[in-house]
Amino acid sequence: MLTKKQLALLEFIHKRLQQDGVPPSFDEMKTALDLRSKSGIHRLITALEERGFIRRLAHRARAIEIVRLPENMMAASDQPDFSPEVIQGGKKSAPPVEMIGAMELPVMGRIAAGVPIEAISQVSHQVAVPTAMLSSAGQHFALEVKGDSMINAGINDGDVVVIRECATADNGEIVVALVEGQEATLKRIYKSGNRITLEAENPNYEPREYPASLVQVQGKLVGLIRSY
Amino acid sequence: MLTKKQLALLEFIHKRLQQDGVPPSFDEMKTALDLRSKSGIHRLITALEERGFIRRLAHRARAIEIVRLPENMMAASDQPDFSPEVIQGGKKSAPPVEMIGAMELPVMGRIAAGVPIEAISQVSHQVAVPTAMLSSAGQHFALEVKGDSMINAGINDGDVVVIRECATADNGEIVVALVEGQEATLKRIYKSGNRITLEAENPNYEPREYPASLVQVQGKLVGLIRSY
DNA sequence: TGCCAACTGCTTTTTCGTAAGCATATCTGC
DNA sequence: GCAGATATGCTTACGAAAAAGCAGTTGGCA
Structure with missing residues (x-):
């Protein structure tokens, strides 16, 4: 290896x-x-x-x-105290990550409808995400949702969405799409021929259609976390 | 790091x-x-x-x-309150023990609109939730949402909601309420005088009003987790 | 209202990470 | 052994981030 x-x-x-x-x-x-x-x-x-x-x-x-x-x-990695080892109890025995079924993911910024993403390359903080939400394959990251463009899909302003990185998506999936190389949005994607339509889940926003070459899928929605 | x-x-x-x-x-x-x-x-x-x-x-x-x-x-970092605990040496499970911001909560069953809860006393499985979602005080548990009664609050069928146990709630909060001692629902609560109104977030469901004595708050909504 | 703490913007210097281009090795399968 | 892929070494240049400082604004709270 x-x-x-x-x-x-x-x-x-x-x-x-x-x-x-x-x-x-x-x-x-x-x-x-x-x-x-x-x-x-x-x-x-x-x-x-x-x-x-x-x-x-x-x-x-x-x-x-x-x-x-x-x-x-x-x-x-020398563990001189190989044999039975005394550890102070209490919270000290933090269970290893896998055992508790969660992983920390970086929150890469915010994503909004139509508005350029604030920063998709900058980690603002970390969130814990149940591993059940993640697939074994692929990298994941999280984004904070800004705006109400996906309100009818039950994605509200302030929610944290978990994204699996990938470059392709099936029709009807919700993806993070980069349009014209600069504007990233969270939308439902539909492909037909070499046209791609990005649809918000909010009647106030019109679907937008682009040549496939201008739209780049950055990842698909796999989970959502909301705090009240 | x-x-x-x-x-x-x-x-x-x-x-x-x-x-x-x-x-x-x-x-x-x-x-x-x-x-x-x-x-x-x-x-x-x-x-x-x-x-x-x-x-x-x-x-x-x-x-x-x-x-x-x-x-x-x-x-x-010595924890003053420890109960020394002997752990088997050897492999030393997962050396980089990280404190992760997550906790496991029991999923106590499903909750739906109007329909009696399946079981609020029976743990079906566990979910990991970010500690950021939990407040230090109080017990928490989780429920799986069945139905679309809270769809306009962005709570979809199949979502897992995190509930903090408590017996009171402020107006407009979303709570798990037990009605007439048997029917538990997830609703927005409004109190006026000794009447309590439970409102679904879906125009297809009528708000329902009860004498305060018949409604018992079991906990309030503090978080939501959805997997796609 | 006024204090105090937190936050922002701007500047400067230093440290650090990234990238491109080219030169050797080392390995692998034919 | 040879060709091509991979790994590594070196140089130079660039740009981003860390760190420190000052000043001024905003927000909580009593």
């Missing part, structure tokens, strides 16, 4: 994380692996992320988190 | 929280980190929120809560 370099880097990150709780910067990793340039690190990091060993926020300093470790490292 | 400054601030907040139970103000944090302006704190706080370490209420003084701590800090 991992190349030697990738493993070495992962080990280093892990060590630093345990040591000072702060992940190393690209420069520090560069030094640790005895390289003269950060670009190599960049590629290794990308590879690690692709393989699901780390998770990170793009364009954020030191925003790296280890998701899992390769089996052979589990043992190596 | 965190930069040094962010970690330092998180540590400080954590310390203060343990010490006096009250999160520090921006000014106190400013002093603690030896800054001359609070705006820096504001941005650090924002970064911590974005990365899912803290949660807070906008525009509220000292409304900061720690959601989870970085791994290496977990050990240092």
Whole structure:
């Protein structure tokens, strides 16, 4: 799964994380692996992320988190107190994520009807989402809904929608669509020939039709979370 | 995941929280980190929120809560109230134990409009809900919605609603109400004098009025979860 | 109403991450 | 062994984010 370099880097990150709780910067990793340039690190990091060993926020300093470790490292990650171990009870024993059936997803900003999305690349915060809502395959993220364009689908202003990233969608599905490369909306999608129609679920908004080339599906709606 | 400054601030907040139970103000944090302006704190706080370490209420003084701590800090955070608990060593289940902002709630059955609830005492399964949805006080449970009586409130058939147990409700709130001791419905409640009106959010259903003595509030709606 | 805390906008400096282009290795299947 | 794919190394350049500061606005709350 991992190349030697990738493993070495992962080990280093892990060590630093345990040591000072702060992940190393690209420069520090560069030094640790005895390289003269950060670009190599960049590629290794990308590879690690692709393989699901780390998770990170793009364009954020030191925003790296280890998701899992390769089996052979589990043992190596010295647990000197291997044998029965005393842990302080109370809330301390936070159950691992999978056991409680939830995962944290980044909220990537807000999405509205017709209005350009505020930011789909910027994490505003995290939300916990039941894993039952997520499919095993694919990346997920969340968006806060602004406006009432999907009101008849039971999607209200302020709701958080969970989106699975994908580039295609079936007719009638609710998707996040990027129109003309800049305007992202949450709409029901219908395709016919090389035309795509985006329909709001609100009689006050007209369906809009575009050439298929101008519409790009970014993901489909898989869940919704609302707090009162 | 965190930069040094962010970690330092998180540590400080954590310390203060343990010490006096009250999160520090921006000014106190400013002093603690030896800054001359609070705006820096504001941005650090924002970064911590974005990365899912803290949660807070906008525009509220000292409304900061720690959601989870970085791994290496977990050990240092002694819980004073512990009941030492021996855990089998060995594999050490899931090393990066993250405090995640979710909790499991029992789904107590289904609730529909006008129709007696299937079972409000029987747990059919569990769902994970974001803790942000729950208030610290009170018991919560979940119900599956059957029917379209609340469709205009954006509550669809099949949705899971999160209910906080309580016996009273303000006018206009959506509650689980037990009518005549047997029929539980999810409705908007209005009180006037000793009459209580339960209103569906669907023009096809008539509001129904009862003597206050016949209606018992079982809990109020605090959240909604939908899977597509 | 007035205090205090939180929030915003703007500026500057420094650190950090991203990207493109090109040069070696290493591996894999034919 | 060779061709092509992959992994890696290096350089340079660019742009974004972190961090710090100051000033001014907004909002809660007593």
